[in-house]
Amino acid sequence: MRQSLRALALALATTALAGGALPAAAQQAVPAAVQACVACHGAEGISQMPGVPSLAGQPEGFLQWQLVFFRNGVRHNPVMEPIAGALKDDDIRVAAGFFAKKPPAPLSSAAVDGDxxxxxxxxxxxxxxxxxxxxxxxxxxxxxxxxxxxxxxxxxxxxxxxxxxxxxxxxxxxxxxxxxxxxxxxxxxxxxxxxxxxxxx
Ligand code: HEC
Ligand code: HEC
Missing domain, CATH: 1.10.760.10 (Cytochrome c-like domain)
Structure with missing residues (x-):
């Protein structure tokens, strides 16, 4: 079961997302596909919300894949499944590209020597x-x-x-x-x- 789900996800991810130029929306500051995301994930992709991961500086491929997994119901989450379910392939490409290019959250300055x-x-x-x-x-x-x-x-x-x-x-x-x-x-x-x-x- 697990193997077949994986194979399915792989096949979908490679056929759905292979190639293709970014649509015009990708060139805007905050593309339409991303406007609904920043409320939780932060305008710069750095989350201030408990339980919500930061997306800034994540590998682009990782972000695309996770969105495809939510969309296909391979990865379960009551919040993200319906959101990703409404995304088209182009939206996934634009959103992943947008957040991957954002600078990651600054590294913590907490003292770790005595930790x-x-x-x-x-x-x-x-x-x-x-x-x-x-x-x-x-x-x-x-x-x-x-x-x-x-x-x-x-x-x-x-x-x-x-x-x-x-x-x-x-x-x-x-x-x-x-x-x-x-x-x-x-x-x-x-x-x-x-x-x-x-x-x-
Ligand atoms: C209502 C809040 C909310 C909104 C809006 C939202 N997300 Fe999320 N997102 C979450 C939560 C919560 C998780 C963590 C799910 C889990 O625990 O598995 C998550 C996880 C993710 C992940 C997985 C990241 C990782 O490190 O594994 C991606 C990618 C993602 N969201 C992209 C998006 C995109 C793109 C949008 C807009 C189309 C969006 N999200 C909108 C709450 C939100
Ligand atoms: C053999 C390769 C491999 C090793 C070793 C590995 N990981 Fe991972 N890790 C992955 C892959 C691949 C994923 C994405 C899996 C998926 O799609 O859910 C991942 C995902 C994660 C995630 C979820 C990230 C997110 O944003 O949702 C965490 C947390 C994580 N790994 C922590 C660790 C830690 C801590 C270790 C060492 C104890 C570790 N990993 C070792 C391959 C590895």
Whole structure:
């Protein structure tokens, strides 16, 4: 079942979104396709709302895929499923392009040296090779989202959703494997460290 959903999503994503020039709307400051998004995700794609992820600086491919997953009902969320369900392929391209080009949320300036949870998280990050897919600066790969500077409570929810098998999508087997050996305290620690992450640590 999981495999066939994945295959379906892959097929839809590649046929629906392959190629094509951006429509004129993409050249406007806030394209029509994005106007409904900023109320929750922030005008610059940096969310101030608990539970709502920042989209600024996310990999463009990741954003397109997640919107296709919501639209197809492969990724479940009562808020995003109807919103994405109303998006056309062009809207998805425009929205993903708009937010991907926005500068990401500034890295936190919170003191991390004496933060034992942060330090413990760094060890977990290394042990579980998170950077292999999310990149050394945690800006994300094409299929894997940006983690650095993302909202902590959202990161925790995402990790718990993978752990519970509640979130499925591209590369789901990868994240399911990653969280399989981890306990809830580990997930909290990882969310904390990724939210506060800064280079050189
Ligand atoms: C009413 C608030 C609301 C609006 C409006 C909204 N979103 Fe969302 N969005 C959310 C929430 C909440 C989530 C987190 C869902 C979850 O927990 O899985 C989310 C998740 C996402 C994600 C997944 C990001 C990630 O890191 O996994 C994308 C992409 C996204 N939204 C794009 C959009 C776009 C594009 C629009 C406009 C067409 C939009 N959203 C409008 C609330 C909103
Ligand atoms: C083998 C590659 C791989 C590894 C290793 C990996 N990830 Fe991921 N991660 C992914 C992919 C692919 C996705 C997107 C999956 C999807 O479509 O839902 C993802 C998604 C996520 C998300 C959701 C992001 C969002 O905005 O919705 C979080 C949080 C996350 N990973 C954290 C981690 C952490 C923490 C580690 C290390 C403990 C880790 N990942 C290791 C590939 C990986």
């Amino acid at each position: 034992a949870v942060y330090q413990a998280g760094l060890k977990l990050v290394r042990a579980n090779r998170c950077a292999a897919c999310h990149k050394d600066d945690f800006s994300g790969g094409q299929a894997a989202g940006r983690l650095a500077g993302q909202r902590e409570e959202y990161l925790l929810k995402a990790l718990r959703d993978y752990k519970a098998g509640a979130r499925t999508g591209g590369g789901v087997a990868q994240m399911a494997d990653v969280v399989y050996p981890l306990g809830d305290e580990d997930l909290k620690t990882l969310a904390h460290t990724m939210a506060l992450w800064r280079p050189g640590s």
